[in-house]
Amino acid sequence: MKNNIKIQTRNYGFYYGNTKVLADIDMDILKNSTTAIIGPSGCGKSTFIRTFNRMNDLIVNAKVAGEIKIDGIDIYKDNIDVVDLRKKVGMVFQRPNPFPKTIYENIVYGPRLHKRCTKQQLDNIVEVSLKKSALWDEVKNKLRGSAMELSGGQQQRLCIARVLAVDPEIILMDEPASSLDPISTQRIEDLIDELKENYTIIIVTHNMQQAARVSQKTAFLLTENIGEPAKLIEYDNTDKIFTNPSDKRTENYITGRFG
Amino acid sequence: MRKTFNEQLDGIIEDVITMGSLSQQAVHNAVEALVEMNVELADKTIEGDKEIDDYDISIEEKCVILQAEYQPVARDLRLIHSISIIIIHIERIGDLSVNIAKVVKRLSKSGVEKMEIDIIELLVEMGNLVQTEFNKALTAFKNKDAELANKIDEIDDAVDDLQKTVFRKFFSKAKLFEDVRFIANASLASRYLERIGDHAVSIGERVIYFLTGDYKVFHRSI
Ligand SMILES: Nc1ncnc2c1ncn2[C@@H]1O[C@H](COP(=O)(O)OP(=O)(O)OP(=O)(O)O)[C@@H](O)[C@H]1O
Ligand SMILES: [Mg+2]
Numbered sequence: 450m451k452n453n454i455k456i457q458t459r460n461y462g463f464y465y466g467n468t469k470v471l472a473d474i475d476m477d478i479l480k481n482s483t484t485a486i487i488g489p490s491g492c493g494k495s496t497f498i499r500t501f502n503r504m505n506d507l508i509v510n511a512k513v514a515g516e517i518k519i520d521g522i523d524i525y526k527d528n529i530d531v532v533d534l535r536k537k538v539g540m541v542f543q544r545p546n547p548f549p550k551t552i553y554e555n556i557v558y559g560p561r562l563h564k565r566c567t568k569q570q571l572d573n574i575v576e577v578s579l580k581k582s583a584l585w586d587e588v589k590n591k592l593r594g595s596a597m598e599l600s601g602g603q604q605q606r607l608c609i610a611r612v613l614a615v616d617p618e619i620i621l622m623d624e625p626a627s628s629l630d631p632i633s634t635q636r637i638e639d640l641i642d643e644l645k646e647n648y649t650i651i652i653v654t655h656n657m658q659q660a661a662r663v664s665q666k667t668a669f670l671l672t673e674n675i676g677e678p679a680k681l682i683e684y685d686n687t688d689k690i691f692t693n694p695s696d697k698r699t700e701n702y703i704t705g706r707f708g
Numbered sequence: 709m710r711k712t713f714n715e716q717l718d719g720i721i722e723d724v725i726t727m728g729s730l731s732q733q734a735v736h737n738a739v740e741a742l743v744e745m746n747v748e749l750a751d752k753t754i755e756g757d758k759e760i761d762d763y764d765i766s767i768e769e770k771c772v773i774l775q776a777e778y779q780p781v782a783r784d785l786r787l788i789h790s791i792s793i794i795i796i797h798i799e800r801i802g803d804l805s806v807n808i809a810k811v812v813k814r815l816s817k818s819g820v821e822k823m824e825i826d827i828i829e830l831l832v833e834m835g836n837l838v839q840t841e842f843n844k845a846l847t848a849f850k851n852k853d854a855e856l857a858n859k860i861d862e863i864d865d866a867v868d869d870l871q872k873t874v875f876r877k878f879f880s881k882a883k884l885f886e887d888v889r890f891i892a893n894a895s896l897a898s899r900y901l902e903r904i905g906d907h908a909v910s911i912g913e914r915v916i917y918f919l920t921g922d923y924k925v926f927h928r929s930i
Contacts, residue, residue, distance in 0.1 A: 658779045691781045693921025704784050705713065 455480040455649040460515035472678035483650040485664035492670045492679040494653040498621045502538035503531050539612030543624040545604035547596035555596045559615040574614050582610035602633025622652040638663050657703050661691040669699045713778050720770050727763035728846040731798045734805035739835030741812045743828050750809035760802035767795050790918035797907040804900045811897045834870045834901045841908035854919040860912035867905040874898040
């Protein structure tokens with residue numbers, strides 16, 4: 450049971466300066482599954498998942514309270530190497546953000562940073578990552594072409610390939626399909642479904658049906674009163690959340706009724 | 709202005725309630741036609757079924773469109789899903805009323821003017837009980853009352869018993885009633901009434917499901 454847990458938060462809270470935006474979050478996130486984080490705009494979903502790879506370290510005065518453990522190790526302990534952590538915990542953003550370089554360069558950037566690789570190793574990483582992200586067939590003949598010339602949906606899959614190239618264990622996705630058309634969205638969703646076999650995926654989405662389609666667990670965050678921190682209202686199997694949530698507030702949110 | 713999801717859903721609920729009362733009226737008329745051997749009322753029941761069928765189709769269509777447009781979840785999903793099934797039961801109750809009305813016409817054609825009083829009494833009692841069941845089912849739906857929905861199958865046992873009594877009565881009277889056609893038709897009528905009760909129970913279960921989200925309700929035996 451316990452070794453099924455990849456990420457564990459206890460008494461987790463988050464401050465921007467003196468403002469506490471998240472509080473009291475106890476969550477066990479399971480290995481090799483997709484967990485969806487839902488909640489109204491501004492409730493702190495992005496803030497929450499960014500703490501899993503310490504992206505928030507860059508923000509002045511931001512502070513984490515409580516505990517976040519990955520594989521049982523507290524990631525906010527002093528002796529944690531943040532570069533290693535970010536290799537282990539990759540992130541895909543709402544807007545595809547490829548570097549203004551070739552497709553090939555985009556993918557080998559990470560691996561080069563982490564270790565010395567031969568040309569052949571790099572070629573291999575490019576091919577494997579692009580295949581995993583279901584982009585290979587579309588770009589295999591233009592690897593030296595600019596990443597900026599790909600469509601939005603292709604760019605997003607390239608960004609996923611870039612994350613996969615450094616061989617992460619956890620992939621954070623912050624609204625990864627919100628700027629994509631339905632077909633590209635479906636490809637990303639299919640991809641998430643395949644990737645969860647080997648990775649632990651946490652996805653933030655505003656699309657309830659998407660959360661229902663891609664995830665096995667869903668967490669609902671809500672700021673009940675303005676000025677107070679958001680809390681974890683309900684965390685359960687996705688099927689349960691979307692057919693019969695236990696908490697009235699979850700029900701009101703997912704059915705589009707508030708209050 | 710475009711109707712909101714909730715306005716559309718409320719409209720569908722209204723339609724279900726209207727359809728339910730038409731079907732209730734059909735049961736009432738069918739039972740009355742049966743005990744009075746009233747062919748005119750039987751014809752009226754048969755004609756009235758068209759309107760129930762129309763509601764069935766239009767409600768189903770509205771549910772499909774609403775799901776396509778809004779992809780509802782949780783309680784809304786359970787409600788719309790349940791409505792799609794509840795209207796099938798209401799429509800079937802309408803059909804069973806038509807079947808009873810046809811029994812009346814057949815019996816009347818074969819010269820039966822009035823049934824034996826003890827048979828009438830049994831059928832009237834069955835008719836009353838299934839109407840109560842059906843009424844409770846519709847009220848539970850309308851008022852979102854799981855407790856009431858839970859009570860419907862209590863009556864259903866009595867209906868089942870009555871039907872057995874009707875059958876037994878016919879067999880004991882087999883020598884008296886030479887007319888096999890009469891026995892067959894009247895037995896059918898009691899069977900149809902019993903089925904109406906079953907559909908009412910099923911509606912109640914759907915109400916419980918949409919209110920509680922608990923699938924276990926379908927696993928109880930009826
Ligand atoms: N750098 C920052 N400094 C101060 N406050 C911030 C900062 N970033 C976010 N916040 C505040 O923290 C709260 C949570 O923001 P966050 O971006 O995590 O929300 P979210 O749930 O991801 O919203 P959305 O769905 O709109 O993306 C908001 O009230 C926001 O204004
Ligand atoms: Mg966000």
